[in-house]
Amino acid sequence: MNLIDGYLDDLASRLHLSSRARKRILAEVREHLTDAASVGDEANAVGAFGPAAALARQFNADAGATNTRRAPFVAAISAVVVAVAIVAAARHQSLAGVRPWVATEVSFFLGVVGVQISFVAWVCAGSRMSAIWRTSAMRGPERGLVRRCSLISTGAMTCASLAFSVAFILVAAKAAPGTDSLALVVCAIVMPVASIVGFELIRRAPANSSDEISSVEVGSGEVARGSILETGERALGVVRAHPVIAVVSTVIVAGWSAAAHAETSAAHSLPWVVAEVAAVVVAFIVLGPVLALRAPQMRDSTR
Amino acid sequence: MKGHLGALLLAVLESGPAHGYAIIESLRNSSHGAFDLPEGTIYPALHRLEATGLVTSRREVIDGRERRVYRLSAGGRRSLAESRTSWEAFASAVTSVLWASPA
Numbered sequence: 001m002n003l004i005d006g007y008l009d010d011l012a013s014r015l016h017l018s019s020r021a022r023k024r025i026l027a028e029v030r031e032h033l034t035d036a037a038s039v040g041d042e043a044n045a046v047g048a049f050g051p052a053a054a055l056a057r058q059f060n061a062d063a064g065a066t067n068t069r070r071a072p073f074v075a076a077i078s079a080v081v082v083a084v085a086i087v088a089a090a091r092h093q094s095l096a097g098v099r100p101w102v103a104t105e106v107s108f109f110l111g112v113v114g115v116q117i118s119f120v121a122w123v124c125a126g127s128r129m130s131a132i133w134r135t136s137a138m139r140g141p142e143r144g145l146v147r148r149c150s151l152i153s154t155g156a157m158t159c160a161s162l163a164f165s166v167a168f169i170l171v172a173a174k175a176a177p178g179t180d181s182l183a184l185v186v187c188a189i190v191m192p193v194a195s196i197v198g199f200e201l202i203r204r205a206p207a208n209s210s211d212e213i214s215s216v217e218v219g220s221g222e223v224a225r226g227s228i229l230e231t232g233e234r235a236l237g238v239v240r241a242h243p244v245i246a247v248v249s250t251v252i253v254a255g256w257s258a259a260a261h262a263e264t265s266a267a268h269s270l271p272w273v274v275a276e277v278a279a280v281v282v283a284f285i286v287l288g289p290v291l292a293l294r295a296p297q298m299r300d301s302t303r
Numbered sequence: 304m305k306g307h308l309g310a311l312l313l314a315v316l317e318s319g320p321a322h323g324y325a326i327i328e329s330l331r332n333s334s335h336g337a338f339d340l341p342e343g344t345i346y347p348a349l350h351r352l353e354a355t356g357l358v359t360s361r362r363e364v365i366d367g368r369e370r371r372v373y374r375l376s377a378g379g380r381r382s383l384a385e386s387r388t389s390w391e392a393f394a395s396a397v398t399s400v401l402w403a404s405p406a
Contacts, residue, residue: 028323028346028371035324036342050341058347066354 003042004033007052014056016208017063025059057211061140064208068143069133071150071202072125078154078198079118082161082191089168089187092180098171107167109272113279114160116254117287118153124291125149127232134229144209147202149291154199161191239293247284254280308348309357310386311338313379316358322370323349349373357382 008026015022029049036045049055100108129146132138165188172184239246258276259269288294315321315329326349327342352358357379363372375383 024371025346025350029343031322031368031370032324032327032342032346048342050343054341055343055347058344059350062347062351062354 003046004030004037007033007046007049011052011056014053014060016060016206016211021059021063029055060206060208060211061138061143064140064143064206064211065138067205068138068146068207069129070205071147071207072122072129072153074198074201075118075122075125075150075153075157078194079122079157081194082157085187085190085194086164089164089184089191092183092187093168093171095180098174100167100171104167104170107163107170109275111160111163111167113276113283114156114158114163116279117283118156118160120283120293121149121153121156121287121291123232124236124293125153127236128292131230131233140207140209140212143207145292147205147207147209150202151199152287152291154195154202158192158195158199161195165189165191236293243284243288243294247281250284251277251280307386307390308340308344309352310383310390312345312348312352313357313375313383313386316373316375316379317383320372320374322365322372326373352379 008030011029012022012026015025017025033042033045033049036048125146128142128149132142132146168184168188172181172188175181175184254276255273258272284293311330312326315326315333318329321329323346327345330338330345349358349360353360353373355378357376358373359376360371360373362369364370365372
């Protein structure tokens, strides 16, 4: 094996990109090194080209930034498909004339909690993405955070979809055979498929958060302080600064909403209110640091 | 150099389409060797310019070998003009401060 082949093998092993992108880069680098070696020797050509690790970091970071920009959009599209399926299924459920019972109510409640977590995670991803949208070089930890939040969003949406699917399939099984029960089953299949596809698309597009763009390319396009693109981050900053107030406010709104939508008497809605409040508190404790809602790790990182 | 590699590459491509090796040669000659970058550095920058629509590329046969050749796009010309304007303003301001007569 000559030096150029060895360099290309080293570079190939370090590139975390699609096979198409990797093939293009390797072809271009081979062309360059062959040209350089034809006027000197292979050792000089490879030496002047720079370390494979540094070059791979550049490409990985760029690909990671592109993937990061896409992730919240993929999560949003997947959520819209799920939402349309839920609305359609709810309409057919009422047409099917089957009244909900405990099993469907529990499934529906779990689905609602999943949607709430998905929404909060998406807001975290979207607000961070918006704040760093125009930066020339997205830092690795920021790419990692946006991807993580997008994954949690689609993951929670997948759990919600599965819970809703169970509820709608139970209703379809009880309903008289017909177009409404068939539509319920179709919606019950579409929901998890859409959210799993979204999750997989994000999961397979790495943020390459351990790779950074070279300082040569950093220096322009930063978001101006006070930009409208930072509105979401400023709002989340309030949550980070006052976590107890944020949780108590959310608990009040979520508890009131659960009581209002329980479709039963105030006394009978109490278990749903308690469960909703518990879900909010547990989710904030468990997911708060992961979504950078509690930990100070991402503060001031838009600069 | 920080943050200006893209503009330098656009300036090199203004004189005509070129492949990666020719671009780095041209950059080196134009700067009289002042920009001693690892040659590989230009490829991520070229790909970034292509992703933002400032350059286009396609494979062409040159001297009997297939190469990827980069071209300046209309957006790239506009961006280059903007870079020149902002650089002139910056350089002029720095020059006027550095050569200002003591009061």
